[in-house]
Amino acid sequence: MLDIADALNRWVEEGRDFAVATVVAVGGSAPRPPGAALAVDGEGTVIGSVSGGCVEGAVYDLCVQALADGAPVRERFGYSDEDAFAVGLTCGGVIEVLVTPLGVDAPDRAVFAAALSAAAGGGTAAIARVARGPAELLGKAVLVHPDGSYEGGLGGRPDLDRTAVGETRAMLDAGRTGEFEVSADGSRCGVPLTLFVESSVPPPRMIVFGAIDFASALARAGKFLGYHVTVCDARPVFATRARFPEADELVVDWPHRYLCGTATDARTVLCVLTHDAKFDIPLLEVALRLPVAFVGAMGSRRTHEDRNRRLREAGVTEGELERLHSPIGLDLGARTPEETALSIAAEIVAARRGGTGVPLTGSGAPIHREASVAERGDGVTGTHAA
Incomplete structure (x- = not known):
């Protein structure tokens, strides 16, 4: 339900009657996670989704009925050979939905x-x-x-x-x-x-170090994925609002000094795009010792090898180096800043969700995976999520 909080909050402020259906449990290859919601107001307006289309019609009817009789209901939807294309989940999964009527007098x-x-x-x-x-x-x-x-x-x-x-x-x-x-x-x-x-x-943080064209494209991708995006660079001429209109925050500071003083957590993503040793080495010394979700650094393979050598000389351990995604991004054959940002964003999603990065065609890998430990928050404290 909270995934559509902006729209539902407006409905509350406008005094609308509505019912909201929330996914409370999933099994198998379910298309939407727990918390996904669909809502219907008193005039039949629909927002949100609980299944990507498979059972939306049936859930709509449940919302209308709940709004009419004022009674919550829990319903299970799953795959069946006879009814797969009516109200079944054709992907083979199972979802359980709780429908809550929230009329103005509820x-x-x-x-x-x-x-x-x-x-x-x-x-x-x-x-x-x-x-x-x-x-x-x-x-x-x-x-x-x-x-x-x-x-x-x-x-x-x-x-x-x-x-x-x-x-x-x-x-x-x-x-x-x-x-x-x-x-x-x-x-x-x-x-x-x-x-x-x-x-x-x-929302989780994405901190992009290095105010270059690739960073501008990555800031846009980060916003699209639901991150609070910060761009940090020691050079004020580059870290400008005109160059980074989508960023939530622009910081002019030495990257390692800023990282030492800012708040991070187990959902934070750090992307080092400076590929300049005087910035990279002290920054990565700090970054690789923080309990964050992802640390990636841009550069050629030669740059990567030289950077690793310098980091070892600075006292970074092999275990800490294993956390570094470098060269950053998946192999998409990217050339432009936008393609490179897509490559980096894809690796961040794969790391977060436990994906392999290989094509689904012929892979046999599950399309919808179980939530990772970091995503569930079982390990360390963490969204509005993406």
């Missing part, structure tokens, strides 16, 4: 409105709702803030609220979206309830 509308406002504004918060359980609890929601305060509740059950808030806050800290189970009394015993959590965290 009792939980204020909680959802606050969650949508936070996500649309780039804030940090997580909303947990009952995705499986007794009918009187289905769809009940609680909004949890980073400090542990919360809004709403799960049916007037304080123990359940406390447990839900604690678990949800932990998922928010890790930037995770997904389900967990508790019992209706808030313990880990008894008949379980399934709660679905959506976390809203600021």
Whole structure:
């Protein structure tokens, strides 16, 4: 749901009735991840997607019905030989969808409105709702803030609220979206309830070092992928708004000094495009020791070998060097800045998703992969995601 927060927040501000269908569980080759959403307003306007087209019609009907009768519903869609092209997922996967009606008089509308406002504004918060359980609890929601305060509740059950808030806050800290189970009394015993959590965290950072033409193209690609893009260069004549209109932030500073003082996390991507040893070596000494998602550096193979030699001399270990993607990018035969940016962006996506970078034709590799550890946030704290 939070993936379409901007549009839904506008609907709230305009006072529209609407119902939102959210993917809460997936299996197999499902086309959209948990959290993907489709919403329908009282006039039949549709935004978002839960399946890339396979079951949109059936989900639309569920939203219309939920809006009419005010009752949440959970529905499972999967592949079937008889009905694959009607309401089945022809890709062979399974998705489970929770449909929540949010008319202007809905009792939980204020909680959802606050969650949508936070996500649309780039804030940090997580909303947990009952995705499986007794009918009187289905769809009940609680909004949890980073400090542990919360809004709403799960049916007037304080123990359940406390447990839900604690678990949800932990998922928010890790930037995770997904389900967990508790019992209706808030313990880990008894008949379980399934709660679905959506976390809203600021977009991940892409920091591009070196204000060159390739960096301008990469900044555009980074924005397209949903990153907050910073371009850093020590030369003020090159790091200008006229040259980098798409960048969220321009920094004039020595790259290694800036990296030492700025915030990074497990989702941060660092792209070193300077291919100048006086910038690269001190910068990569810092970058390769940070717990970030990706470190890549531009340059020819000769530049790469010389850079690795200099880094070893500076004390960078072999284990740290193994983290360096260099020469940066996948082999696409790229020539232009735009093609090179596409090559770099493709490698970043492959590293994030666990892809191989080989053509899908004839590869036998799964098209839709399980979320990586870094993406789920199981390891280190992390989007609005891309």
